[in-house]
Amino acid sequence: MNAKDQQDIRAVMSAATDLWVAHDMEGWGRYFTEDADFVAHSGLWWTSRDDNVEGHLDVPESVVRQKRNYTQRVEAIAEIAPGVALVHTRWDWPDHVQAGAQPEDRSGIISYVVVEHDGRWLIRSAHNTRVS
Template identity: 55%
Template sequence: MHPDDEQAIRTTLAAHTALWTRHEMDEWGTYFTENSDFITHRGIRWRTRQENIDGHKDVPESVLPQKKNYTQQVLDIAEITPEVALVHTRWSWPGHRLPGAEAPEDRGGLITLVMVKRQGRWLIRAAHNTRTNGLDDFTAGRTTGT
């Protein structure tokens, strides 16, 4: 991948994350293609840019100020074609508290992105968000290799 494209992807995702933390979802949505797919960490699938924006706008008021604690780091970028890239990011959200929760929790996860270059701009065509903590531990009591 050309270094300029890799830097453009990193810059795009930094701006995208900044908009998310400020909850500027309409502008945040412009970083997705019109026909983008987004799968949330709970397995909800949105199939258009507008569904994605609307779904991400629908959060409890008490969560909005907590978004300032969210960070996202690009782990790797792999060229599929000169205009398609596979990107993995790691996100962290310390002190996240849902309404009615007894205590805040530190959340984290991974996002897999397919990004496409359209008219010189890198956009997200597909995203799959997966939490990596706070989930049931199904490996307790298992032996290796089973």
């Protein structure tokens, strides 16, 4: 995988993270293929971009306000085949509060499969795992 592809993938991950933090789920969804799979840390499995976006819209406003604390960084990018890459990210969400619970520092790893589609990289699959 060449340096430009890696740079483009990092840019996709950065932009998608910024949109997620802003809770612009429609914008965030544009970084996924139409048939994208997303497995949430809770075990929910969405099998299309539309279901993924809708599922991520269904969160309480109290959680949306907390997204400003969320960060995600690319840890590794590996080419699987021409136009296909595996990306691992680590995320941190300090002071996350669920209704009726004490604040907790959350963190996790997301494994992404990204594909080159019409000259741009899109997320085809994501699997989010909490580690804390």
